[in-house]
Structures are given as structure tokens and as C-alpha cells.
Amino acid sequence: MNRLTGMILVVPLFFLVMSFLLYLTMLNDELERLEQFRLTKSINYAVDAAVDEMINTGDLGMDYVDIKKMTVDPRVALDTFISVFLLNYDLYYSDRSIVPQNLGTVYGDDNKNTVLYQYLPVFIVAVYDGFYVFEESKLTTTGGVGLLKQGIEDGVSYPFVATPKLPYTYRDSYNGDLYALNLGLENCIKLSNGSMTKVDLPFTCENGTKVFDVTENKVYINQRVSDEMMYRLDKHFEGGFTSNFYIPYEMTTITSVNAIEGPTVLALLRDVDLTTRYKLSSFAIGGSEVENQRMIAAYNRDGKDRYAYHDLLPAGFTSYVIEMFTTPMEAAEAGYYHDELYMN
Amino acid sequence: MSDIVGKVLSIILAFILLCIAPLSMVTLMEELADRRSIMNEVANFVDEIIDSKSLTQDNLADFYIAIASYGPVVDAKVVRYVREINPDPLSAGTTYTSYVVADNMFQWNQGDLVKVTVNQIGVTGPQRFIMGTIGLVLSEFDYTQAGRIR
Incomplete structure (x- = not known):
């Protein structure tokens, strides 16, 4: 070589x-x-x-x-x-x-x-909550x-x-009122001057400059949980946690993470x-x-067993109801017929 | 014919670099892709059981065919764990939960656990090739996936 x-x-x-x-x-x-x-x-x-x-x-x-x-x-x-x-x-x-x-x-x-x-x-x-x-x-x-x-x-x-249990809270930065939010997205508890009241969504806060609606509610709940998680992780790891956590309030194509709902x-x-x-x-x-279950009411109208959604029945009809079902299928299996008068 | 050693060495090196290297690279990638495909099949199968709360002989046969359609020869084992909740003999009023392996795996209750284990039998072609050419020992494929019946 x-x-x-x-x-x-x-x-x-x-x-x-x-x-x-x-x-x-x-x-x-x-x-x-x-x-x-x-x-x-x-x-x-x-x-x-x-x-x-x-x-x-x-x-x-x-x-x-x-x-x-x-x-x-x-x-x-x-x-x-x-x-x-x-x-x-x-x-x-x-x-x-x-x-x-x-x-x-x-x-x-x-x-x-x-x-x-x-x-x-x-x-x-x-x-x-x-x-x-x-x-x-x-x-x-x-x-x-x-x-x-x-x-x-x-x-x-x-x-x-x-x-x-840690509450989902939101503090009004103007007058310091504290709101305890919940996942029902219908109302929340307001703590103001030592008294607790139930407030329906949406309400105005921050001296009337901010409307707190369902979206805000979701945002603050998810933010509260992400912040808490971040805080615990930071405490857990010596020298702090280097990554960042963020839970979005709605699932999007960018985040592709489910929100807390x-x-x-x-x-x-x-x-x-x-x-x-x-x-x-x-x-x-x-x-x-x-989810709320839309209940089916079964009753006897004009000599025939029928069923209809409970909320569609006229007022005062409730006393005629024989039994309740959760799905039309169950009602039909029990021998009740679709009531065209109330269901349509 | 002055430099015969150099020529032979060059030919050997050229053969290794042009034939064996790409070939073993491709087989290695194929092998790993097959593993991933089998993992996906197992995940699909577990999903199928935990979502539908049922398993039939046909499902099982489909699953066996699916995992057999890739490179490695694998054996699959489906185990059903039945949830048992019993009163705790040590402290009155409390219960403890245990999971017991059941023979009948065609009937599922909510709360049961399903465990699918796939493990490789023998050595695959790519594994032997890589072992023989570049001396790399690729560990045997062994994968487990478990879920709870919804």
C-alpha cells in the first residue's frame, strides 16, 4: 500500500x-x-x-x-x-x-x-367549584x-x-370584591364587604368597565388552574421549573388541548x-x-299510551304522567307511542 | 499490480459504504416503523374494547391478523382484570379494590381493566442482518397497553 x-x-x-x-x-x-x-x-x-x-x-x-x-x-x-x-x-x-x-x-x-x-x-x-x-x-x-x-x-x-379544595377565584382589582367561579357557567358567588351573594352571569365589574361573561369565566378558571400547577411545579423542582404551562379556555387547532369544562x-x-x-x-x-338529560314523560292521553319530552307538555299536565324515561327508545320499549300532538 | 493491499481495502470499504451501510440503515428504519405500527394496532384494539365494552372472536382474529401483517412475528395476549370491591377486614366500614384476572374475556363490565401484551417471538430478519453486519443488538419488541372499560 x-x-x-x-x-x-x-x-x-x-x-x-x-x-x-x-x-x-x-x-x-x-x-x-x-x-x-x-x-x-x-x-x-x-x-x-x-x-x-x-x-x-x-x-x-x-x-x-x-x-x-x-x-x-x-x-x-x-x-x-x-x-x-x-x-x-x-x-x-x-x-x-x-x-x-x-x-x-x-x-x-x-x-x-x-x-x-x-x-x-x-x-x-x-x-x-x-x-x-x-x-x-x-x-x-x-x-x-x-x-x-x-x-x-x-x-x-x-x-x-x-x-x-381551592376555589376558582377572580378578584376585582377596583374594589377588591372576590368572586368564586364555578363550571356551571351560570352564576358565581360574590364576596363583598363580608357578605356573600349569588350573582348571575354576565355581570359588570371593575367599576363598570368590564363585562364578566361566560368566556371570561372559562378564561379565569383555566388560568387559575394553570397558574396553580405552574406554582406547584416551581416549588417542587429545585431551582424552579423551566418550562411553562398554559391551559387554553377553548380547544383550537393551535393549542389542541382541551380546556377544563x-x-x-x-x-x-x-x-x-x-x-x-x-x-x-x-x-x-x-x-x-x-349534560342535562331531557326527560321523557309517559302518560295516557285519549285512551292511548304516549310519550313526549317533559318540557314540551303543557302546564298542569304533570299529574297525568305515569312514568319517566331517559330516552325515547326506552319509552317505546315499555309500550308507549310517540305523541305527535306535543312532540311536534 | 503494485498496490494490491490498497485496492482490496478500497473495494471492501466501497462495498461496505455503498451496499451494507444504506441497506442496514433502511432495514433498521423498517424494523422500527413496524414496531410503531404494531403499537398503534394495540392502541386501536384497546380503544375498541374500552369504548365498545365488548370483544368477539372476530375482533380478536382481526387484531391477530393486523399485528401479524408487519415484520416481527409477535404473540399477543389479552388479559381481562375484573374489579373486585370487598369490605376491608382490617378496618370496618371501608373497602378495598383489587383486580383479578378472569378467564372469560368476551364479556366486560364497566370498571374492568384490559391489558394487551405483545411480545416478539424469535429474531426478525432485519435484527439478524443488523446484528451480522454492524454488530448492533436490537432488543426484542415487547409492548403492553392497558385501559379501563368505560
Whole structure:
């Protein structure tokens, strides 16, 4: 091999090495993307499950007086979220804090607490008139048995607990009136000079310069939740959280994120490294919509069983109603006929 | 015929750079695209179950055909977890929830969990090719997706 060939051969050798490096980076990128896909899917399924479980558990205490008002248990949402998320990674929901209290100190090193303390910095459940924020909070106990984080001295524990329900508030910057908003989008509670009154939307505020309507209501609710989430994340990470969170009040083609319009669960997972060495993060928001059911009234008119929408019946007709249904199909299955007089 | 070593080396390098490098690159990309397609199929299948609350033999057969139509030979397992809520023996008045694997996976209740696991059997062609040419070991494909029946 003469000197010239040797020098020229360096060039293809260089290309060979570079192509190997290219392989490795491409493979890494692609595998990371696949893991990101898995995480995004998992968190979405988990959040959907959490919302659904929360809505379908227990008595929601709903009525027609306050539209969309319901009482839910945010703890159920958190537990469901974790169990479905774990199952997505072929792990099982194990909670060693269930052991009897007299067995001594319980350390949170099971699957549930791994997710809670390592991956889930903040978990928000937004409901009708406020929201709960789950996060680690420092708790000093004396001789008690708490859910302790590993490596922390006895007596100080960091349980993952929910805050009291934080209201959606809006403060009038002119006279300092405080408004407690809700997702019903029909009215709100005004706190002014120590007295609480119910105000219907829209109302004027800021010395009459601002009309507070349904859109403003949505904007302030979503802003309140995003601000709170941002604040908690900033507090959670040492040196502050570098990214920014913003939940829009309406879903658009630009944002493609759903706004908070009903009972909602927001979850952020960060540094998830269950199946990969990459630390992946993902955010998901899952919600549900509560609609008024238009009830079907069934009655006997002129000797024939008929049904019609309850609100279409004339006043005073209610006493003739035999039973109520939720859909026309159910009414028809029970042997009632479409009443053309009132339905059309 | 003075520089025979240099010529042979150049031919080998040219072969590697012009044939093996692009080919292994393409097969690698194909393999990863196939993996993503299978992940999408699994997600679709889980969606189908949790939205329709039902699973039939036909659905299952469709799913098996769908995941078999890509490169890797994969085995799929659908597991149904039935939700059981029982009174907690340790503290009266409270309950605890557990999920138990059920045999019958053609009938679903709200609150059940479905878990679909797909794992690869054997080594695929691209995997063997990449292993043989550039010595890169691509881990076996293993994917799980779980959801809750709405």
C-alpha cells in the first residue's frame, strides 16, 4: 500500500465511522420516540380511567338547581390513575402502606409510591367549584407511622396528599370584591364587604368597565388552574421549573388541548424511566362532560299510551304522567307511542 | 499490480459504504416503523374494547391478523382484570379494590381493566442482518397497553 492510497483511504474510513455514529443516534432517537409514544398512551389511558372512575363512584349529589354541580372523591382518581398507569408498564398496583399500623414504620418503596414520589410531581383534580392539588407535603409526626419517603429521617414524612379544595377565584382589582367561579357557567358567588351573594352571569365589574361573561369565566378558571400547577411545579423542582404551562379556555387547532369544562384530571409525569434509560416526561388532561338529560314523560292521553319530552307538555299536565324515561327508545320499549300532538 | 493491499481495502470499504451501510440503515428504519405500527394496532384494539365494552372472536382474529401483517412475528395476549370491591377486614366500614384476572374475556363490565401484551417471538430478519453486519443488538419488541372499560 503506497502512501497516497493510504491517505485517500482515510476519507472512506471517516465516512464509515460517521455512518456508525449516525446509526446509533438514529436508533437512540427512534427508540426514545417509541418510549415517548408508550408513555403518552399510558398517561392518556390512565387519566381517562381516573376521570371515569371518579365520576362513576358513589353518589355525585347532582341536581337541577346548580347545573353540573357534583361531589367527587379525588382520592379515587389518584388511585385509579396509578393502577392503570402501572398496568401499562406490566407492573401491579402494590401498596405496602395498607399493612396494619402496628407493624412499624412503612417505607414507600412499592410500585404505587414509586410512581407517586418519583414520577408524579403534581396531580390536579378539577371539579365544579374548585380543584384539589396532590403533591408531596412535609409532615412532621411524633412517633406516628406515616408513609415515609426513603432516606428521610424518622418523624418527618412527605405524604402525597391533597390540598383542601381551592376555589376558582377572580378578584376585582377596583374594589377588591372576590368572586368564586364555578363550571356551571351560570352564576358565581360574590364576596363583598363580608357578605356573600349569588350573582348571575354576565355581570359588570371593575367599576363598570368590564363585562364578566361566560368566556371570561372559562378564561379565569383555566388560568387559575394553570397558574396553580405552574406554582406547584416551581416549588417542587429545585431551582424552579423551566418550562411553562398554559391551559387554553377553548380547544383550537393551535393549542389542541382541551380546556377544563367539567370534572377534569390533570397529570404530569416527569423523568419516567421504567423501561428505558431516557428520562421522559408527559402531560395529560382528561375530562368529562355533564349534560342535562331531557326527560321523557309517559302518560295516557285519549285512551292511548304516549310519550313526549317533559318540557314540551303543557302546564298542569304533570299529574297525568305515569312514568319517566331517559330516552325515547326506552319509552317505546315499555309500550308507549310517540305523541305527535306535543312532540311536534 | 503494485498496490494490491490498497485496492482490496478500497473495494471492501466501497462495498461496505455503498451496499451494507444504506441497506442496514433502511432495514433498521423498517424494523422500527413496524414496531410503531404494531403499537398503534394495540392502541386501536384497546380503544375498541374500552369504548365498545365488548370483544368477539372476530375482533380478536382481526387484531391477530393486523399485528401479524408487519415484520416481527409477535404473540399477543389479552388479559381481562375484573374489579373486585370487598369490605376491608382490617378496618370496618371501608373497602378495598383489587383486580383479578378472569378467564372469560368476551364479556366486560364497566370498571374492568384490559391489558394487551405483545411480545416478539424469535429474531426478525432485519435484527439478524443488523446484528451480522454492524454488530448492533436490537432488543426484542415487547409492548403492553392497558385501559379501563368505560
